[in-house]
Amino acid sequence: MLCSNTSSKTALLTGITGQDGYYLTRLLLQRGYNVHGIVRRSSAMNRHRIDHLREQMQAAANRLHLHYGDLTDGIGLMEKILEVQPDEIYNLGAQSHVRVSFDTPHYTEQVNSAGALSVLESARVLQKQKPVRVYQASTSEMFGGIPGSSPQSELTPFHPQSPYGCAKVAAFQHTVNYREAHDLFVCNGILFNHESPYRGETFVTRKITLAAARIKEGLQDELVLGNVDAKRDWGFAGDYVEAMWLMLQQEQPDDFVIATGETHSVQEFLEIAFNSFGLDWREYTQQNPKHFRPAEVEILCGDATKAREKLGWEPKTSFEELVRIMLEHDHELAKREKWGEELAERP
Numbered sequence: 188m189l190c191s192n193t194s195s196k197t198a199l200l201t202g203i204t205g206q207d208g209y210y211l212t213r214l215l216l217q218r219g220y221n222v223h224g225i226v227r228r229s230s231a232m233n234r235h236r237i238d239h240l241r242e243q244m245q246a247a248a249n250r251l252h253l254h255y256g257d258l259t260d261g262i263g264l265m266e267k268i269l270e271v272q273p274d275e276i277y278n279l280g281a282q283s284h285v286r287v288s289f290d291t292p293h294y295t296e297q298v299n300s301a302g303a304l305s306v307l308e309s310a311r312v313l314q315k316q317k318p319v320r321v322y323q324a325s326t327s328e329m330f331g332g333i334p335g336s337s338p339q340s341e342l343t344p345f346h347p348q349s350p351y352g353c354a355k356v357a358a359f360q361h362t363v364n365y366r367e368a369h370d371l372f373v374c375n376g377i378l379f380n381h382e383s384p385y386r387g388e389t390f391v392t393r394k395i396t397l398a399a400a401r402i403k404e405g406l407q408d409e410l411v412l413g414n415v416d417a418k419r420d421w422g423f424a425g426d427y428v429e430a431m432w433l434m435l436q437q438e439q440p441d442d443f444v445i446a447t448g449e450t451h452s453v454q455e456f457l458e459i460a461f462n463s464f465g466l467d468w469r470e471y472t473q474q475n476p477k478h479f480r481p482a483e484v485e486i487l488c489g490d491a492t493k494a495r496e497k498l499g500w501e502p503k504t505s506f507e508e509l510v511r512i513m514l515e516h517d518h519e520l521a522k523r524e525k526w527g528e529e530l531a532e533r534p
């Protein structure tokens with residue numbers, strides 16, 4: 188049951204510059220929230236998604252505020268959270284690339300686990316002044332690989348297969364502990380893979396849709412991948428941020444699996460993407476060991492029954508529709524890139 192009036196609430200997001208940050212900020216602005224986002228300093232601008240959102244929602248742009256901060260800087264984070272006094276905190280910030288977490292295990296632990304702990308500590312202190320609710324971005328990577336434990340639900344044991352998964356398990360457990368020990372309203376959303384045209388370009392779905400579109404337009408010759416047999420439960424990010432918000436509107440805090448309940452291999456994704464341009468993926472795709480992981484999660488498939496029953500949430504976008512949306516977007520990008528090249532070549 189929903190238990191809140193959403194108008195004039197204040198939300199604070201870490202990870203606002205990422206894929207989910209874009210979709211959740213859009214949803215919160217549409218619902219009348221004031222939105223504060225933590226942005227980390229980088230040598231190149233990292234705000235292209237948020238800049239696009241400002242253009243799309245000019246009338247709401249005065250309710251969007253950005254602050255410099257970093258999940259590895261717990262004191263600065265707490266200062267910012269106490270200053271903003273949010274009603275809801277969404278901790279979306281993370282080193283979110285599983286393959287990269289094998290190269291940067293300590294850093295991934297600091298951002299994804301200790302960073303989450305800093306958010307929880309800040310909320311515990313803020314709660315002495317006012318009520319606050321926290322969403323923690325947990326993940327299906329926590330399930331990892333136990334043969335026979337599919338589909339995975341809230342009751343499935345964790346067996347992470349990467350530094351990323353291990354750090355997210357620690358953050359999950361901290362979140363449960365703050366709920367039980369400090370009576371904080373905190374929820375873990377255990378989200379399965381979710382994608383969109385705003386997905387980072389090194390995740391496999393976006394890598395494929397960008398490559399297929401660029402190959403179609405003659406801008407690229409081949410696509411180099413890792414394990415194409417892996418299976419994932421892929422949904423649309425726009426549907427999944429709705430579930431994040433719903434979790435924080437309930438009477439009681441709880442943890443929820445968010446998934447479609449369907450699983451598809453990377454190869455199936457490739458086939459649909461390349462076929463839609465009349466291409467055969469086998470002619471253009473190579474495999475390279477550098478894209479394989481020291482330990483792989485072979486198959487993920489989620490059971491979101493609890494979310495359906497308690498939140499009234501269900502996915503609206505099918506797998507085929509998701510691939511189509513991403514391909515259309517990336518084909519437009521490739522066509523613009525090609526026109527740009529042609530214009531530059533004209534005398």
Ligand code: NAP
Pocket residue numbers: 201202203204205206207208225226227229233256257258259278279280281282283284298324325326327377378379380381382387
């Ligand atoms: P994403 O696109 O990679 O975005 C990650 C965000 O975290 C970016 O805004 C990034 O900032 C920020 N960030 C990275 N390191 C940080 C640091 N040290 N301090 C502060 N912010 C930092 O990820 P996403 O797909 O939107 O995912 C959002 C969250 O959900 C992540 O926690 C991810 O682990 C989790 N999750 C994702 C999925 C999925 O399938 N997408 C599934 C389950 C869980 P920059 O822009 O500067 O890099």
Ligand code: F7E
Pocket residue numbers: 283284285286326327328378379380381389390391392394411412413414415417418419453478479480483484
């Ligand atoms: O890999 C295989 C790879 O990197 C999917 C993150 O958002 O979802 C994401 O993690 C599969 C894996 O996503 C390439 O081995 C093959 O089996 O797109 P991905 P992920 O690892 O599932 C979870 C739920 C999160 O929480 C994470 O934050 O595709 N694969 N070839 C490849 N993957 C990549 N990236 N690149 C390849 O060339």
